[in-house]
Amino acid sequence: MRNIEPRRARWLKVRMGVLCGLLATGLASVVSSAYNIQVKHGAEWRAIAERQRQRRLKVQPTRGSILDRNGEPLAVSLDVPSVAINVAELVRGVAPKDVPALLDDAAARLAQALVMPLADVQQKLATKRRFIWLKRRLSQDETVALRALVDPKLGPRALKGLMIEGEGHRFYPGREALWGLVGFVSTDGNGIDGLEKAFDEDLRGRADQITALRDRKGTLLFGDGIEDERALAGDDVQLALDLGLQYDVQADLEAALRAFEAKSGSAIVVDPNTGEILAMASAPAYNPNDYGDSPIEARKHHGIADRLEPGSTMKIFTVAAALAEGKLKPTEELFCENGVWEIGGQTIHDTHPEGMLTPSQIIAKSSNICAGKIGLLLGEAGLYAALKRFGFGETTGLGIPGEGTGVLRARGRPWYEVEVAYASFGQGVSVTGIQMAMAMSAIANGGKLLEPMLVKKVTSSMGEVVREEIPVVRREAVPPFAAHLVTEMMTGVVEEGGTGKEAHIPGYRVAGKTATAQKADPATGKYDPDKWVSSFVGFVPAQKPRFVVAVVIDEPWVAHLGGQVAAPLFRRIAMRALSRYGVAPSGDLAKTPITFPLEDPTPKVYADMAAGMIDPLLDVTGPGGAVSAPIGPPVGSGLPANPANVPANLAIPAIPAKNIGGPNGEIPRVIVPEVAGLGARDAVKALTAVGLVPVLDGSGTVVKQEPAGGVVTVRGMTVRLKLEPSS
């Protein structure tokens, strides 16, 4: 500044200095504010920002479908448009004085298009929010009317800021057939019941992966290689359920409910070899499409939620356990007290008074008294443990919310003697339909308690298999021989003279058990003479079970006996399953092989028999005598231990007891030969010699066999051999 006088130049600098001081003050306030906002309160702001992003994510990726085993849809998401409005956008560029008029006009037109009360629309517009839902799930007409409002041909009259978004609306093509099982999805996309809840994680999709990819309008933005919104969609869940069978079972169940004027009921079809649930009906039904309108009581699935007294079906498991423990011999006869039994100050009655009965007859006749005695043979702890092993008193592993566990020890303490007797024939305990089905599956598959398999696999929306379910064996409920024995006994139930002959299916051997349980009045705690639970649980074909069917009818009015009410429904359902899966009839019943135990010294039960304690009818083969031993006329065939029993036995054709007692019962009883240590060729020779089918695994000498040597089985059964090279 050489061109101006020094004094002025100095003043200039002073003034510039003053202004620099002002700027420095501004800088200080900016930096201190930055410190305040970022360092002191940064975490709070970050939390607010994250909440905002979370809220924007409410618009979910497309939810996965639920499919049946054949790929038929049970629940699918359809895009149903919803409309939201950005009010800031609506009034953008409009002079402030015109805004109220514009809002009124827009509200009137929107209310008309959406068939909404004008006041509601006005209220929503008055919020001035950038995102507010006007109406969700628009109808076709509403959508058309709305599109007309935003038509650019309207010029300035076209509404701005409207956002029509496809929201996934859940639709259930299965309607009533699936109710309770499938559940429901709330408006904001959460599964709130049934399968929708159980598999919510799989179905809902991966919203968390797209946190950074939604903008302020909620639009999905794609960055890192995500080109298709489908990649974010939920997985499809494929069930083991067969929708076709489900429809039929549901229809049959509902028909039965109407016929007997029953309150509710359930029917479950399970593949006992894998635990796959093929059908799972419950009635009365509700339509999951009308979730909100259905009463809560109607939404539950009676087969998994209801706890009911099982009644006589429990005898199967009591007898199986007693056989397995060696406390009961298959040919032993028990005295049934001629229908009246005093125990622990209480009296137990049988509907059909009997004297001496074999276990087969006890099951066929459904004697409470003898079942109670068998339970007492096991003892309190023994029976309780046995029933636990069959899965009672715990959830089955179905994984659907709302599944009941049932109660074994209802008073939370060990049973008294009389309660043991009651529990043996299914009174004073409660179970669920699915528990019955799974416990019966254990009998059918040779003693293995499986977890019910509801889902076969989960696939991503791109078609990749996310995971595949495999059968899960919880435990061995009873050893195979006990299961096979009980199976044979149960076939007597459906024969002439059994309580469940209505379940007989011509051409097939059916194993099952009826049950008729009185219901206790919750108010008095006493049994109500007019309220019953009728059930039938069984499987078919008995010799090679394919389907376990558990039918429970709650409070039938017209009739109440399990044999009358549930057995016919069992038959209908079983026949549908047999024909649907093409299971060939096995022909003449008399020719079908029947398992019957040969006496064998190894298991205790057979040791007792060998001692001739009860029954001399068996053709005793010496230990190690691994030979096929068709039974000739037994020694004492004409001399039954209890003559009074014989006519009863004779009245029931084709049940084991009769065959044993009969003069010409030719049963291919087989003891599995001990082949461990033999070479492969010798082992095969030994097994085929007695009519068993060897299945070899490995080579060399046999190191393990299943079933083990000495076990009694049926001709034609497979024996698995594990071989290892001999060193």
Add this chain to the structure above:
Amino acid sequence: MSATTSTKETPAIDEKPGILARLEARWEALWATQGSVDPVMAALVVGLIAFGVVMVYSASAIEATVQHKDAQFFLKRQVIYALVGLSLTWLISRIDYHRLRGLTYWFLGGVVALMSACVLGFGSKGGGATRWLAVGPVHIQPAELAKLALVLWLAYSLAKKGDGVKTFSIGFLPHLLMAGFLMVLCMKQPDFGSAVVLLLLTFTLLFVAGAKVGYILGATIIGSVAGAAVVRFKEYRWQRVVAWLDMEAHRQDLAYQPFQARMSFGSGETFGLGLGKGLQILYLPEAHTDFVGAVIGEELGFVGVVCLCTAYVCLVYRGVRTAFRARDDYGTYLAFGISTLFAVQALVNLAMAMSLLPTKGLALPFISFGGSSLLVNAIAAGVLLSVSRQVDREHLDRENDPRRSVDGSTGNVTSNGSSSSSSNEATS
């Protein structure tokens, strides 16, 4: 006085008869090649522009993808603006800034014409205001040009009037009227932020030039009242202020932008989320233009903001130092005005990003996306560098000055302002 310097260099022209030679001489005279520019300042300008390119990309990638299906849409444009801008900086820094005096009225007139065109309906709308003038593919924002034009004109006028600045009618009123005229044009667009910046620049330079503090205070009071009235009686502006005062209650509507901005800024915490990792750009409108400061706050944190502030402080410090050492008062006014322009814009923009001030739509100099803003700031930087170049020559002159030859302190005159000012006194 600067007029004499230019005539001092031109006499040779008259002696040479050929028209070509005359043109050549004029061309030669145009370039002030004697000194060298302030290297620190040049480096800061280049650094800030480069940083701006990076931040614009980070802030705009998603918006660009959505709107233009090209993540680099804004990046490419900003790179071009940056290259053109740096070329202009270099070019103008080589011109003797005294040459600009002849262009002052042309420039001012052009800006007034553009702004009038904008206001009269030739402008194109953007963000609810007609701030843009489309000339073919180029969109010009005349308000940006107006800031530089006003600084150039004030520097020219104040230097010319000298002591007359102290008077009301000659020194004060005309400048205020011109600024007021430009402000009215700004307000018509409407662009309240630019109008305020124009007023601040006018007061700043009037104050520096020696206008009576009373006049300035009075004008400030009148201006404040007028401004308040404009805000209070323009309903939407008033609403916005009310919303800004109570952001929590209006975070969904009128205070959406300031609330989102502060949220972005705050969520950076101390060290930031990392470059390119900001998430608030999804919610922040104008993230790459007016609110790029909020994105910087989010991605680079408090540390990044302090670094940015330091860069601006250094730039402004070098600018003010240039003003202190400028060869003449014209250079001083230019350098100080331009430095103030940078400082005020940066401060206001950062304050807006933190919502310390209501949203006004001001660019962060050198960094915000936008051709007009970047080019105008680049030109301004060029002028500043040009002034700095002649500071150095003054030192050379001073060393050759016989009156200064005995003075041993010339080696450290650059060390502080006061010694510089004392040396100036001696040389003047």
